[in-house]
Amino acid sequence: MSIKxxxxxxxxxxxxxxLTTRQMRAVEQAAMDSGSVTGLQLMERAxxxxxxxxxxxxPALATGAGAVLILCGPGNNGGDxxxxxRHLARKGCQVRVAAMAPPATRDxxxxxxxxxxxxxxxxxxxxxxxxxxxxxxxxxTGLSRALAPEIAGLLRxxxxxxxxxxxxxxxxxxxxxxxxxxxxQPLPEAALTVTFHRxxxxxxxxxxxxxxxxxxxxxxxxEPWQTAAGDSALLAGPAPALLKRAGHKYSHGxxxxxxxxxxxxxxxxxxxxxxxxxxxxxxxxxxxxxAMPENAARLDAIMLSTIDExxxxxxxxxxxxxxxxxxxxGLGLAxxxxxxxxxxxxxxxxxxxxxALSAFADGPxxxxxxxxxxxxxxxxxxxxxxxxxxxxxxxxDGRDKGPAPSRLDAVRMAAARAGATVLLKGPDTVISTxxxxxxxxxxxxxxxxxxxxxxxxxxxxxxxxxGLLARGFAPLDxxxxxxWLHAEAARRFGPGLIAEDLxxxxxxxxxxxxx
Ligand SMILES: NC(=O)C1=CN([C@@H]2O[C@H](COP(=O)(O)OP(=O)(O)OC[C@H]3O[C@@H](n4cnc5c(N)ncnc54)[C@H](O)[C@@H]3O)[C@@H](O)[C@H]2O)[C@H](O)CC1
Ligand SMILES: [K+]
Numbered sequence: 001m002s003i004k005x006x007x008x009x010x011x012x013x014x015x016x017x018x019l020t021t022r023q024m025r026a027v028e029q030a031a032m033d034s035g036s037v038t039g040l041q042l043m044e045r046a047x048x049x050x051x052x053x054x055x056x057x058x059p060a061l062a063t064g065a066g067a068v069l070i071l072c073g074p075g076n077n078g079g080d081x082x083x084x085x086r087h088l089a090r091k092g093c094q095v096r097v098a099a100m101a102p103p104a105t106r107d108x109x110x111x112x113x114x115x116x117x118x119x120x121x122x123x124x125x126x127x128x129x130x131x132x133x134x135x136x137x138x139x140x141t142g143l144s145r146a147l148a149p150e151i152a153g154l155l156r157x158x159x160x161x162x163x164x165x166x167x168x169x170x171x172x173x174x175x176x177x178x179x180x181x182x183x184x185q186p187l188p189e190a191a192l193t194v195t196f197h198r199x200x201x202x203x204x205x206x207x208x209x210x211x212x213x214x215x216x217x218x219x220x221x222x223e224p225w226q227t228a229a230g231d232s233a234l235l236a237g238p239a240p241a242l243l244k245r246a247g248h249k250y251s252h253g254x255x256x257x258x259x260x261x262x263x264x265x266x267x268x269x270x271x272x273x274x275x276x277x278x279x280x281x282x283x284x285x286x287x288x289x290x291a292m293p294e295n296a297a298r299l300d301a302i303m304l305s306t307i308d309e310x311x312x313x314x315x316x317x318x319x320x321x322x323x324x325x326x327x328x329x330g331l332g333l334a335x336x337x338x339x340x341x342x343x344x345x346x347x348x349x350x351x352x353x354x355x356a357l358s359a360f361a362d363g364p365x366x367x368x369x370x371x372x373x374x375x376x377x378x379x380x381x382x383x384x385x386x387x388x389x390x391x392x393x394x395x396x397d398g399r400d401k402g403p404a405p406s407r408l409d410a411v412r413m414a415a416a417r418a419g420a421t422v423l424l425k426g427p428d429t430v431i432s433t434x435x436x437x438x439x440x441x442x443x444x445x446x447x448x449x450x451x452x453x454x455x456x457x458x459x460x461x462x463x464x465x466x467g468l469l470a471r472g473f474a475p476l477d478x479x480x481x482x483x484w485l486h487a488e489a490a491r492r493f494g495p496g497l498i499a500e501d502l503x504x505x506x507x508x509x510x511x512x513x514x515x
Pocket of ligand 1: 024025028042043044046073074075076077078079080104105138139140141142143144145146147148168169170196
């Protein structure tokens with residue numbers, strides 16, 4: 001039976017589902033259980049569509065100009081490799097197949113049997129011979145331990161020779177659930193990864209965001225069974241309500257940013273300006289009396305208020321129009337200990353960052369006991385490890401076996417424990433509600449925004465999220481949209497970015513969304 005390969009798409013789309021290996025297997029299993037398709041047919045579709053992608057990217061291969069070396073592993077990923085070999089050879093490519101072990105699954109054996117060309121061992125097929133493309137079909141979602149040093153070494157040698165590597169499903173050695181390289185052997189970067197049905201977490205998290213290269217996701221006819229995956233993490237993007245419609249300034253909310261003492265006000269001012277640029281109707285910065293002159297000299301559109309202690313915060317919060325709070329940037333640890341409980345008592349949407357998190361590092365349970373579902377915690381890795389020491393250790397250590405724990409696993413557990421939404425910052429920002437609804441804002445690979453690693457950038461993110469909360473966004477939408485806007489502004493501005501530029505670039509980002 002001939003099955004035509006279907007649509008392929010990159011990975012970038014906001015709202016796109018990203019699957020774990022378990023979810024992918026559930027979808028595949030549901031399809032096979034339905035009797036509509038066999039595993040071998042899925043493998044045939046995967047191999048055919050991958051071969052098509054390779055020829056789109058490297059069309060000269062079909063003229064026989066350079067050899068394609070296909071490295072096949074023992075599992076079904078290797079099986080896909082044999083199918084690719086057959087399709088490329090049929091198109092006129094010079095194909096060499098090298099197997100690290102004989103095929104060990106029924107489907108892989110069947111696919112290997114259809115490949116009528118020679119199969120060599122891995123070693124002699126190594127970098128000594130000139131090759132134009134290496135197809136990595138060693139391991140995919142079944143990777144369960146680190147690559148043997150000689151296999152990782154072979155991939156590195158191929159990469160170092162300048163030969164592009166195209167990975168089937170996953171670059172071998174990368175854990176499909178965490179995007180972490182198992183073990184301590186470095187891997188070369190793939191030029192292209194062709195994956196099937198949906199991107200996997202390992203393509204966007206950890207090292208996977210970079211090492212996967214361009215990711216093409218190809219349809220292999222599993223759409224009718226996607227529901228078997230259950231709830232998936234989604235790629236973050238701009239929420240539909242982002243472009244605000246007409247209305248009175250009060251209808252866009254009033255954000256309250258709590259700032260710290262004199263000489264430490266920059267962080268809170270950055271957050272306040274970002275909240276205003278994100279579209280909050282009004283923004284008030286509340287600082288201790290001695291910090292008023294400094295702030296009054298620096299602010300125009302942002303209003304100022306004095307808050308010296310918890311009682312004055314309680315007094316101010318009698319105004320119910322103050323509908324989103326931000327505590328942390330430049331707040332100071334003592335002031336954070338005094339103000340955070342009062343802010344949480346008000347039960348309004350709020351962001352806790354920086355000092356508001358560090359102030360509770362010695363007793364995070366005290367903080368979690370006061371938490372509510374409209375709160376968002378935005379730790380970076382260090383703050384995360386102080387608030388959730390066991391999860392920090394899990395992320396630091398667990399990379400010997402597959403599937404390795406991922407940042408998404410960690411943030412889901414953290415959010416459930418805290419009883420709030422948690423956003424773990426990084427190039428692969430991950431967000432989860434207490435109930436486990438998750439978003440990923442990946443600023444890696446083609447979406448990289450390395451300029452975000454600049455002082456004050458986290459303060460701007462807190463402000464953006466607070467501004468969106470003030471506009472009435474639900475915590476998950478505010479966090480995900482804020483993280484996306486933050487990275488998008490950095491991508492637009494590019495090299496030379498400082499934190500101040502982020503908020504000032506937002507109008508451009510909004511305009512491009514309106515086009
Ligand atoms: N999911 C689908 O819809 C489809 C998946 N396809 C492809 O199949 C692979 C997954 O195949 P699987 O057999 O489960 O796993 P792998 O081929 O990745 O490898 C498993 C194999 O390898 C052994 N192993 C694991 N780690 C190591 C290691 N470090 N060193 C040595 N050996 C290792 C393990 O014991 C097993 O024997 C998926 O990625 C897709 O490419 C389909 O063909 C299409 C449909
Ligand atoms: K692979």
